[in-house]
Amino acid sequence: xxxxxxxxxxxxxxxxxxxxxxxxxxxxxxxxxxxxxxxxxxxxxxxxxxxxxxxxxxxxxxxxxxxxxxxxxxxxxxxxxxxxxxxxxxxxxxxxxxxxxxxxxxxxxxxxxxxxxxxxxxxxxxxxxxxxxxxxxxxxxxxxxxxxxxxxxxxxxxxxxxxxxxxxxxxxxxxxxxxxxxxxxxxxxxxxxxxxxxxxxxxxxxxxxxxxxxxxxxxxxxxxxxxxxxxxxxxxxxxxxxxxxxxxxxxxxxxxxxxxxxxxxxxxxxxxxxxxxxxxxxxxxxxxxxxxxxxxxxxxxxxxxxxxxxxxxxxxxxxxxxxxxxxxxxxx
Numbered sequence: 001x002x003x004x005x006x007x008x009x010x011x012x013x014x015x016x017x018x019x020x021x022x023x024x025x026x027x028x029x030x031x032x033x034x035x036x037x038x039x040x041x042x043x044x045x046x047x048x049x050x051x052x053x054x055x056x057x058x059x060x061x062x063x064x065x066x067x068x069x070x071x072x073x074x075x076x077x078x079x080x081x082x083x084x085x086x087x088x089x090x091x092x093x094x095x096x097x098x099x100x101x102x103x104x105x106x107x108x109x110x111x112x113x114x115x116x117x118x119x120x121x122x123x124x125x126x127x128x129x130x131x132x133x134x135x136x137x138x139x140x141x142x143x144x145x146x147x148x149x150x151x152x153x154x155x156x157x158x159x160x161x162x163x164x165x166x167x168x169x170x171x172x173x174x175x176x177x178x179x180x181x182x183x184x185x186x187x188x189x190x191x192x193x194x195x196x197x198x199x200x201x202x203x204x205x206x207x208x209x210x211x212x213x214x215x216x217x218x219x220x221x222x223x224x225x226x227x228x229x230x231x232x233x234x235x236x237x238x239x240x241x242x243x244x245x246x247x248x249x250x251x252x253x254x255x256x257x258x259x260x261x262x263x264x265x266x267x268x269x270x271x272x273x274x275x276x277x278x279x280x281x282x283x284x285x286x287x288x289x290x291x292x293x294x295x296x297x298x299x300x301x302x303x304x305x306x307x308x309x310x311x312x313x314x315x316x317x318x319x320x321x322x323x324x325x326x327x328x329x330x331x332x
Contacts, residue, residue: 056317059219059287063294066276068125068241071198072171079245083275084297088290088309089145089217091116091210091250095309096269098301103263107252110304112212115251116155116271118142118220119204121168122192123276125241132233133240134183134191135279136225137162140205142248143321145217145311152219152321155208161190165203172197185227193229194242209254217311218271219289219321222246224279237281246286247273291316 063083073080087095091113093106102108122135140162142155162182169176175197185191192201224244226237248271252261262268274288292310 052320056320058285059289059316060291060293060313062274062277062287063272063289063291064275066243067278068127068243068276070243070276071124071126071128073123074170078297079273079276083245083273083288083294084270085272085290085295085309086269086297086300087250087271087302088296088306089215089271089311090304090308091212091215091271092304093252094303096302097297100265100269102261102265104261107261108303111252113250113252114210114212115207115254115256116142116144116210116218116248117204117207117251118156118222118246118248119202120162120222120247121245121276122194122201122203122279123243123245124171124194124198124200125243125278128198128239128241130236130238130240132229132236133242134193134227134229135201135242135244136185136189136191136227137203137222137244138189138225139221139223139285140246141221142208143219144210144215145219145319145321146214147216148214150216150319152319154322155210156205159205161205162203163205165192165201167195167197167199168202170200172199175199191227207251207254212250217290217316218248219287219316220246220248221285221287223283223285225283226279226281240279242279243276244279244286245274245276246288247271248288289316 065082070080078084086097092110093108093113094110096108118140120137120140138161140156140160143152144155145152165180165182167176167178167180175195176199178195180201181193181195183191192203194201226240226242228235228237249268250271251268258266258268272288272290274286277284277286290310291313293313296306296309
């Protein structure tokens with residue numbers, strides 16, 4: 001015998017309510033979980049985008065005016081006032097300025113150059129009054145944008161700490177021949193101390209081989225930090241005004257030294273050089289990039305057009321050199 005049982009309306013309503021409530025709770029939980037994930041991802045994207053934007057702003061700023069007046073710097077030298085791009089992303093003799101005239105005119109031709117070295121200069125400002133300070137230099141990184149692949153390549157995969165240094169003759173020529181005061185800090189990084197003559201310190205790492213025709217742009221960075229020379233003596237870092245510029249030079253090939261091909265000059269026109277930026281108590285990254293704006297030095301008389309020496313800053317922003325290395329998403 002079949003039994004037809006129809007639950008009362010109250011029971012039907014109660015069952016439907018529980019089912020409806022279960023579905024609503026499940027949807028709510030899923031929405032909350034997915035929403036939290038979306039919020040987290042958006043937060044990471046926002047923070048990383050903001051950090052990326054800050055880095056780009058720093059790079060552009062480092063290609064502008066010096067942050068302080070340099071002590072007894074030559075009045076007619078462009079680097080005494082601001083960053084500069086000379087040869088830029090064009091490693092060839094006809095990218096050199098008109099005033100650079102080596103005896104061997106081959107080095108003024110359109111022949112490509114095939115070596116590069118990154119460098120730095122530590123220079124005192126006019127307000128520098130500290131004596132118990134040193135400048136720590138580390139994490140020198142040089143990148144080349146390759147024409148063939150439009151990708152950035154880290155050139156110095158071995159050394160990122162300075163391997164050479166000497167005094168420049170500015171400020172006090174009599175003390176320029178002194179040995180540079182260099183030491184290794186407890187963290188393994190290298191620091192430098194100016195001598196009593198306050199001679200600027202020029203240093204860098206060794207040359208690296210490149211393929212000249214494949215160079216489209218150059219970017220380099222390093223990290224500085226103002227540390228104490230003697231921790232047992234008074235901390236006078238507040239009285240310090242030390243600045244650093246980072247740059248790079250091309251060479252025709254790996255085996256040539258400056259004196260081998262530059263005579264009657266004693267230097268090579270730079271790829272580019274950043275502004276002189278202040279060294280601070282906290283680690284600071286300094287940048288140099290062959291970008292426009294600001295663009296190359298105007299009217300320097302090179303045979304090669306300035307347009308071959310730079311890339312637009314918008315292109316740099318769209319295709320930066322390993323910017324993710326500047327961002328630690330694990331800390332977000």
